[in-house]
Amino acid sequence: MRQLAYPVDSAEVAAQVAADGCAIVTGVLTPDEVATVRSALDPLLAETGTGTNSFLGRRTRRVFAVLAKTRALDDLAIHPLVLPVLDAILTHHLLSAPVVISIGPGEAAQALHRDEASYPVPRGAAGELVVNVMWALDDFTEVNGATRIIPGSHRWPDLSGARPEETVAAVMPKGSICVFLGSAVHGGGANRSAAPRLGVVMEYGAAWLRPQENLTLAVPPPVARQLPEQLQREIGYGVYPPFLGYVDGRDPIELLADTDAAASGPAPEQGDTGDR
Template sequence: MSTIATKHTSTHLGELERNGYTLIPDFLDASRLEQVNALFDAMLGSHQGRNNFEGNRTERIYTLVARHRVFQDIVEDSRILSLCDALFMPNYLLTASQAIVISPGETPQPWHTDDSFYPIPRPRPMVSLSTIVAVEDFTVDNGATEVIPGSHLWSDDQIEGNYRSGESETDAGFAQRLRGLAQPVLMPAGTCIVFAGTLLHRGGANIGNGTRRAFSNQYCEPWARPQENFYLAIPPAQVADMSPTVQSLLGYSIHPPFMGQVSAYHPLKALQPGFVPPAFRR
């Protein structure tokens, strides 16, 4: 995957390096936003979060990339891929793709980083890059994402209260210490925040009357295990209809010399009609 780096790419990379995040205004134009909102209207209603981390008043729709062609186009947006090109090794992967819709009454999510499950001592380079796209305006009331600028540079000791168990911080003092550092990301619908997998952040509380619609696509190094198992979540026949870039992001690529091989074949062979895995040929 190679995209043309623009002047904007270097500006965003500089902000990512300094602050741990950057904003892309007008990431979705008005017609794309309308299309995404219509798709959300059709999909929402039965994907309630199951715990404090997912959000008990939050809907999450996983494997968003496979749910409509429009989400595949967004996943391979060149403004995001040019950042991935600069930050990761070739053949980087999509690690998560989900809608996140926070409803009134939702409490703040536990503070966490998105690549904490890679057990590599901090401070360290990010293993993943996250994006959150506002599908409705992010406001002080409706659960705007909150970030701790600069926390992508913190050590493991400084991240001590980080989300680990899937429920909540065990250290109330940690949340207290972060209170004065947190910044809500107030952004109009269509804006995308891009942030390092090492940055502390959380979904905010929704103390308003309306929802906060968003979706998050996340990317990781080609040698790292993705959060979502797209090989099982998306049948090969559906992947075969996707673009070569999306196929590669879903793992249909080789990280040299041979990570990702299918019984010694390139994984794209597995998308060809009638492919029978060698171990099952008679």
């Protein structure tokens, strides 16, 4: 799997992803930036249980609705290297599923899959539907569960040829990103080490699709108002041209900014304190 060194032209990253279905960029985060993000995620991971099935990982912790729980990932979600890559591949996009993933020791390899399979759209009928950005907060190695991808599989008509031995591990130092298409066959690796492997995946989808996580509920308006405007739009407070996603005939970004309108909603009934 080809590795590019940051800083790098986003067009070069997009071209590599288009060619192979994936690309790694090293050095996107400094060691200090990695440490800052990790320290913010540690308490969230401490209160998160492991998965309930083999796909989620019975020894893997996944923090969902993470943008409602910490501001540490805001800059990653709208990183200036990432957004132009998304523009090149998806044109209009929404953040679909931001998830913190800590693969624990002893975890088995995840089943190979395509993330675009969530959508009942024939393969290739509408171009690429999903782009993932995996942020490595640990060194990703062959031993500790590095994401495994089959380069070139984004051109396959189906998964009939997908075999674990064809996968390539996204080996990369912490602070790197792996960008891969939702049409690329991949899966989390087995963790045969003695320590968890921590990463953050930011999954983006074409803006005309429903995001996997309902982020306008997961990140309620009082929290969403704290976000940079670009991130507000990425989680759904925006319109896909010409008007898909409007609210009461308006761009939802306007309503989010209109705190007076938000505060003038229905008053609680007499005797109702609003506490439930």
